[in-house]
Amino acid sequence: MRTAVRRAACVLVRHELRLLASLALWAARRTHGADGGRAFGYARGQGAVMFGLAFVCCVETLTMSVLLRDHPTVHHVVFVLDVYTLVFVVGVHAAAVVRPHVLGPGVLRVRHAVHVDLRIPIDRIATVRRELRTTHERADGELDIPMGAQTTVTVELTHPLTHFTPLGRQRHVRVVRFHADAPAALVQALTQARTAPSPLPDRPAPA
Template sequence: MMVRIARAALFTVFPAELLLMICLVSGVALPGYVVWTAETVVVLVFALEAAAAYRLFRANRRGGADRRAALRLTYHGLVPTKVRKIMEFEAKATVSVFLWIARRRVGVPPGATAGSYAREQVTMLVLIIFVTVIETVGLDLLLVAFGVPDAVRVPILVADLYGIVFGVAFGAACVTRPHVVSAEELRVRYGAYLDVRVPRDLIASVRPTRGYNERSMVSIVGDVLTAAVSSQVNLVVELNAPVTVERPLGGSADVTTLRFFADDPRLLLNALTTSPYASAA
């Protein structure tokens, strides 16, 4: 019960505190009692979080977990799975921007074949980012012209800027995290949101396909995983045994078929149908 109350308090107070900070930074004059009340509530919530975290930590330690494992379990107990996943996505996508600038890729070992999938969506993504930039500048100038208070204008500006950063980070994550075929495994990925690792000896067959009407970027229906780019897939991998796939927002599923998109499907097709030890021979 205490953990549930702590979760509810955290996710209720944090957005309100963020809005308050934005107003203060933007120069909005707030009554003193509003600021004092808000800060008092924040202190009480942090005290509640600390108490709940301490109780979880002690319980995990008594259960036999070492210090690091107990801290991890405490974090998982306080923060809901979906929230943790979203935070991980944001962190990985942000890091991807710097990797993209440095022209580095994640998880591509020497000798492996990397299959990009970002090219098909670049045009649309660039267009969306461009339109968002124009909308952000235009809307902000319009709000200033009409004398809209900073308490309203600044949060809207921050939200629009976040949308631009998210678009860039999403594209960078897709570029720096390609599909990978190595001697040991196939990795099917979609930016920071999906990473499926399949041992080569579980792959029964690989074939090209053409699908243009996929409704979701990542979906699992039955035992079929689909990772579509711009509503398209062009490769199908059948397995002779199921692999466990972690869903983007938590949970897992066993799949035996993977449908996904690659900019050059023949590159991955050749890599998967060639003996993984042919080059060594």
Template sequence: MKVWGLARFVVVYELRLWAALFRWVFRRPVPVEPGTSRFGYIGAVRMILIAFIAVSAIEIPILELMIPWEPVANVLLFAGVYGLIWMFGLYASIVVHPHLAGPSGLRIRNSLTLDVGLAWDRIAAIEVRRRSMPPGGQTQLEDGVLSLGMASQTSIDVRLTEPLVLPVRKAKGQPVTTVRFHADDPEALVGAAREFLGQAATKNR
């Protein structure tokens, strides 16, 4: 079952990656709820991804010249081209799946691997707070604080009204009281979020 589950994950991931590349190339953003604003987060990793793409592109003709055996060269050429397109797809998946702040709540995302939704009545406060993360990966949970980093940094703190179990694998079902994540323009995201929080508070009076 684990093998089939992994195979299914890989297939679905690849299909969604190609769909993201299609949307990015043809500038067709994913439809969102009316009144929703998009906030990117690729800035922290843009140069790293561009460097990987450049290296992948340079490797293709070099390997073609270095390998004298045509069958092997053709296989490596296919792998190189596919890898290059895959890197563009990864870049695209980050661009076309931004954070969202809309009437229904806040959605914190990271490419195709993370999508955490928080209703406004679950959020007590949100603020800009730039932090560097310690070693331990881009997703860390300690003392109820869930850090969802990009390039080992976060720039926004979200304090929840009560402990919540969020659909994040590394959280392992443990309750979370604060979520930290990164956005390229944290001030704009926090400003939009506070407007929705104010509207939600007015409705609940």
């Protein structure tokens, strides 16, 4: 029991630190883990919702400040919680912006903010297609990573790939569905990467 609690606490701390790091990267207009690969964003699928939540948090903070002005202790506690909630909401969106999907040499890196970071070897991909889905039912061997309640790309694998949840639970998946802001471009780039000709073998230099 203690081990499980300690593990969950460590995961929570890492999660919060990554959100704060994402805010710093977002402010600096930098991305994480996209060096040497082609980045494909997915954050637009939730942008309006997250900024709406951030606005609601700001309104709530101002409202509670007025209502609790005669109770300073409670006001301070609620204010800290409201500010934390606002930072959390903005941090989640920032993490989605600075951690895009990345198509690199031999691998497709599918991500969802700081929650999912799945590396799919290109040679394990059986099919890839653009497919819009707005409803998802949990099924064995399938991993759905929706953004704004929808996925736009479906990848089927030749054999199962191991995926670990944030709490360390292991799953074996053969179908991965995720959202991309430009699904057609991602599918085209991935198709080209799968069908790219093999490099020519090295030949000895002429004497």
